[in-house]
Amino acid sequence: MPSVISIQGLTKTYKSGHQALRRVDLEIQKGEIFALLGPNGAGKTTMISIVCGIVTPSTGVILADGHDIQKDYRAARTRIGLVPQELTTDAFETVWATVTFSRGLFGKAPNPAYVEQILRDLSLWDKKDAKIMTLSGGMKRRVMIAKALSHEPDILFLDEPTAGVDVELRRDMWSLVRRLRERGVTIILTTHYIEEAEEMADRVGVILKGELILVEKTADLMQKLGKKTLTLQLQEPLAALPPELAEWNLALQCDGAELEYVFDSNAEKTGVPSLMRRLSDLGIGFKDLSTRQSSLEDIFVGLVHQDREVA
Numbered sequence: 001m002p003s004v005i006s007i008q009g010l011t012k013t014y015k016s017g018h019q020a021l022r023r024v025d026l027e028i029q030k031g032e033i034f035a036l037l038g039p040n041g042a043g044k045t046t047m048i049s050i051v052c053g054i055v056t057p058s059t060g061v062i063l064a065d066g067h068d069i070q071k072d073y074r075a076a077r078t079r080i081g082l083v084p085q086e087l088t089t090d091a092f093e094t095v096w097a098t099v100t101f102s103r104g105l106f107g108k109a110p111n112p113a114y115v116e117q118i119l120r121d122l123s124l125w126d127k128k129d130a131k132i133m134t135l136s137g138g139m140k141r142r143v144m145i146a147k148a149l150s151h152e153p154d155i156l157f158l159d160e161p162t163a164g165v166d167v168e169l170r171r172d173m174w175s176l177v178r179r180l181r182e183r184g185v186t187i188i189l190t191t192h193y194i195e196e197a198e199e200m201a202d203r204v205g206v207i208l209k210g211e212l213i214l215v216e217k218t219a220d221l222m223q224k225l226g227k228k229t230l231t232l233q234l235q236e237p238l239a240a241l242p243p244e245l246a247e248w249n250l251a252l253q254c255d256g257a258e259l260e261y262v263f264d265s266n267a268e269k270t271g272v273p274s275l276m277r278r279l280s281d282l283g284i285g286f287k288d289l290s291t292r293q294s295s296l297e298d299i300f301v302g303l304v305h306q307d308r309e310v311a
């Protein structure tokens with residue numbers, strides 16, 4: 001399958017001297033949902049901004065649907081819709097006028113039926129005559145998506161689409177992304193949340209300090225990184241781990257009041273039931289328990305650690 005986005009040897013050094021991207025190579029297939037994961041400052045927005053022609057690359061060749069984003073900027077940009085992190089809309093305009101105007105900016109002929117469809121898809125139809133400034137934050141974000149889709153792009157970039165949005169909007173956004181994909185739109189989203197990538201994306205790229213350190217199918221990544229931590233709040237603190245528990249990867253926390261077990265949640269045998277039985281046999285009781293999926297930070301720490309070990 002041909003790539004719809006092709007990035008070769010991309011680097012970016014800002015005027016300040018800060019190197020935000022280091023030799024990034026990436027191919028994204030048509031119709032894919034691709035999640036770019038990384039902590040604050042990793043370079044996600046820089047990468048998106050370069051592909052969308054807002055920031056100039058220092059080196060590298062980038063093609064959008066076969067068009068060089070620098071030499072053939074207009075053709076490339078028409079293929080792309082961008083939903084930026086920041087809300088930037090004209091407060092005094094109505095929803096309808098804003099979205100129609102955005103379409104016109106790309107030289108597309110008016111198509112009220114298409115604009116109506118987008119507004120209906122985004123549950124904005126009954127707000128079409130409302131001024132943007134009267135809308136809630138969530139509604140404004142929907143308007144940003146409508147604007148980005150107004151010129152019928154084949155590629156949609158969503159920069160942290162669900163940061164700070166409520167659960168309802170997050171679900172709507174996810175279902176919209178899936179519907180767009182069914183229509184053949186390629187979607188690239190950035191996120192801090194591994195759960196979001198897991199839920200949405202076909203493939204995940206992890207970016208850390210400007211380097212794309214890993215690109216994997218989401219299912220494979222989750223398999224590799226599906227670590228969970230089980231925390232038991234003990235009824236009586238333990239001074240030390242009993243030797244009978246040596247076969248589990250356990251740690252005592254909070255002066256012996258909590259027992260932590262890190263396990264692979266994808267494994268056929270997680271070791272949790274046998275641990276529970278052994279604890280019961282040993283008469284070690286607990287008041288409460290909780291589990292926690294590895295956070296992205298844990299994963300990064302793990303990856304960086306592995307890198308160092310290999311080096």
Ligand SMILES: Nc1ncnc2c1ncn2[C@@H]1O[C@H](COP(=O)(O)OP(=O)(O)OP(=O)(O)O)[C@@H](O)[C@H]1O
Nearest residue numbers: 014016018020038039040041042043044045046047
């Ligand atoms: N115009 C600029 N001039 C100098 N440095 C910049 C500029 N824009 C971004 N940077 C720096 O480049 C690095 C990458 O920033 P970028 O916004 O791409 O990260 P990000 O992964 O999108 O982070 P976030 O999740 O916080 O948006 C950061 O250290 C940032 O401070």
